[in-house]
Amino acid sequence: MPNYDYIIIGAGAAGLLLADTLGKDPFFASKSILVLDKDDKSKNDRTWCFWERGIGRFDDLIHKTWNHIYVGGQKFQQSTSIAPYTYKMLRGIDFYDHFVPRVKAYPNVTWIQEEVQQFEEHEHEVVVTTVTQEFTGQTVFSSLYDPSLPLKQSIFPVLQQHFLGWHIKTDRSVFNQSEATFMDFSVPQKGNTRFMYTLPFSETEALLEYTLFSEHLLEKNEYEEAIKAYIAQNFGDIAYSVQDTEFGSIPMTCYPFHQHNSEQIFHIGIAGGWAKPSTGYTFYNTARQVPQLVAYLKTGRPLTQYHQNSRFLYYDMLLLDILYKKNHLGHDIFESMFKKRKASLILKFLENETNVWEELQMVTAPKPMPFIKALLHRLF
Structure with missing residues (x-):
């Protein structure tokens, strides 16, 4: 049974960026890395969009950019600049065509096109089973999302x-x-x-x-x-x-996906809770998470202790609490934000980059009562 130091299950954005970051870092040159994915990554199966300031690391792969956005509703229309941000679109096929050959070229990386059926943790290793064979790994990074997990609880709406x-x-x-x-x-x-x-x-x-x-x-x-x-x-x-x-x-959802991580299994991408709970945007956060995760790996500390939390998670939680109970309020909340605040500030807030004063401006833009009720519900 082939054994590897690291097994990466899934070659989407999270899996490919992790494989590339590990593969090019001399610190991991002696580590054997296996990438497993059921697809050959030859199709344009998705589109990622994000916003950022200035020049970014993916600019050579970007399909289209916009410096202005339109937001509209029943009684509100606005065309506005988002400076200093640029809204960028990245096609899946362009991302794959760039990163798949790079990852396959690293001497310590093995790429196998197989669908993973299950993985099971043992005392000193994880056994990963595909359609035709089994592999063992010391550490497994999985992007396989189980949608039933957050639905088994009622504390965090989904x-x-x-x-x-x-x-x-x-x-x-x-x-x-x-x-x-x-x-x-x-x-x-x-x-x-x-x-x-x-x-x-x-x-x-x-x-x-x-x-x-x-x-x-x-x-x-x-x-x-x-x-x-x-x-x-x-x-x-x-x-x-x-x-x-x-x-x-x-x-x-603000469901704590990290609680399913163990000493040998770590969930990445959507499966790891890397999607922004209040918007669903995932790619840019994934691109920021991967280098931080790799830096943590170098410390040798347990993966169970790797978890990042912030006050922005609480803002997300309050919005989701409102939309879960009164889903029809969504358009009013977002329209109020764009009507009363600059688009650039809203994007900064949604990217978790604002300071407390800016956040106070954001949370006071919509009608306050739904948020007050959600806050009281969470507190008591």
Whole structure:
């Protein structure tokens, strides 16, 4: 049975960035690393978006950027600059084409395309079982997400950021390619938090995603009919073709995923709770988490002691408490924030980079009573 120092299960953003960071660091040159993934990473299976200041480490891979965003609702429309931030879109295929060959080229990394069926911790090793064979590892980093875990408790509510997207091409110019639609709440809310998210690549091409922050998913045709209605309402009687589609569902919860880590098993990515609870944004946080995790590995301290907590988790918790009980309030909360505060400050807050004074400005933007009730509920 082949044995490795580190086994990384899953070659998504978290797995690939971890494998690359370990592979290029001379500190781990003597460590054997196995990467397991069921896919060959040759498809554009996802899109990551994030915002950051200035030049970033992924800029050479970025597909499109925007310096302005649009936020709208039933009675509110705003087009605004997000300076000093830039909103950036990274396609999965471009990320894979860059990082997969790099990772495979490291002499101490073995890449095997196999689907992992289970992994089991023993006294001195972890046994990882795939469809055809077994491996042992001293430490396993798993990105396999078990959606049943947070549903087995009631302390932390669990919502989903779920969406279906169409990459469409129109027969005439209709899109403003210099501006991304960050949240358009003009779509019927139907008792939920629902909005359209649009990323224009040119005047005739864009990715339109019908997105919800809610507890339950919809039937596929409900997402599709909402996109069709939005196109008809905003662009009139245009002809268009669907170039590509994507669907996703990201957990929105403050559930402490880190409690499932052990001395030999550590969960990464969404499985490790690396998604921003209040928004579902994961990629940029993952890119920040990986170097910190690797630096911690060098200390030799137990992985069970590696956990980062902050006051921002409490802000996320209060918002999720509100949306879980009164999901229809979402559009009002987000619209109030963008109506009363600068977009750049909102993005800074959502990226966990604000100071206490800035956070006070943010939490006082929406109507206070829902947050006061949520706070009292958490305290008592």
